[in-house]
Amino acid sequence: MQTTREDIAYRKSHHMKKTLMIPRTNPSWQPQSWQEELSQLITDPRHLLELLELDMSLLPLAQKAHKLFPLRCTHSYLQRIEKRNPKDPLLLQILPLGKELEQPEGFVKDPLEEHAFTPAKGLIHKYHGRVLLMASAQCAINCRYCFRRHYDYIDNTPSRLQWQPALDYITKTESIKEVILSGGDPLASADKVLFWLLEQLEQIPHLHRLRIHTRIPLVLPKRINTALTDRLKQSRLQQVLVMHCNHAQELNGEVGQALNQLKQADVTLLNQSVLLKDVNDNTQTLVELSESLFRYGVLPYYLHVLDPVSGAAHFDVKEEDINALHREMLALLPGFLMPKFVREVPHEKSKIAAV
């Protein structure tokens, strides 16, 4: 397909690196809108260490790891990180570390071999009845353990004019009942882009559900505004939002308000976490996460074992520890607060029980 001017503008808005910065001289800076906050991410390791009053000896390796997968963090998420604590569980999810430079055997760039399940640009069809669309090339935060940290978003995220083959594929495959918007983070897209895609999907008669996989309600809660929730409420598709919260410390009042707005728009709220060494790999933390999620109106759904992506091996939890965590949580939680422990295995027809 020929590339037009609109196409180029769209790609630029989605793929170009945003410039900093939270003004260094004004630590009490408050963004006025989600767009402003998204345009003022913390993307410089030195700035992050300064804001959190961390030891500057962390800087040289942080800069090296940042070159492999850039630092991105929102102002809102930063507020929930404890200052002067290099072991803070939220900090460990976003701070580039020297350990990412190690290359242990078995950790690869595309651990789920997603390229093998892409019949049309931006579409992954792996499991029966549902497809995943790469609805955005950007995230509001870069999670160091992300299994798509090496993903080529530029080549694989369609612009508006390039969505047609994926939409045609869904239209002619009547067994598809559900579309999952993923990315990147689908809610990092502008309303105009997101609503256009939603409108296209609503016109496909055999689709029943829209699922949104996102970390935005946690890391950029201002994004969950009335314009978004009103549009979701109007949709003929049933809506499920799968949030991605790994630690109870990620939840606060602002996040609670965002989740409430979604609930009022009849969106079903679920959560999936990733089991991460030194972040949430102990029973007390995981039990507290499940209990807190439920207080915020969200049901724990999956606890994923880490996908073996290169650069994230230091987050891996040993098999025997996973089994022990599962046993201990079962003894402490009611069944509806117990997430399923799962792993993804390339070419399997569903996720696989991890214990």
Ligand code: SF4
């Ligand atoms: S928000 Fe999701 S897609 Fe983006 S870096 Fe984090 S885990 Fe990966």
